[in-house]
Amino acid sequence: MLGNRNSEKFSVLFDVLAAIADRSGNRFELAEKIKVSPQVIGRQVKLLRKQFGMTIKSSTKFGYSIEDWGIIDPVRFAEQREIEAKERKKNETDKNSGS
Helix, strand or coil: CCCHHHHHHHHHHHHHHHHHHCCCCCHHHHHHHHCCCHHHHHHHHHHHHHHHCCEEEEECCCEEEEEECCCCCHHHHHHHHHHHHHHHHHHHHHHHHCC
């Protein structure tokens, strides 16, 4: 089981991956969206490249783009993101309705 700190690191890593998959922009735009520093974005991209074998292109004009997903299955990643989005939406609905 992951400790809380490691869990947070993986959360940021996969938030960065999701933002890149959505073509959300360069590292400054991603940093603003995810609410981390541009340096964190750079480190996470480096980690994705090195540890997961991903090919991620970087352009100051167009931002990041994924050319090769390495060991990550893009279909399963997209399915998991969809499940998590539904769960977040349900939790927000429950919280707003007082359940």
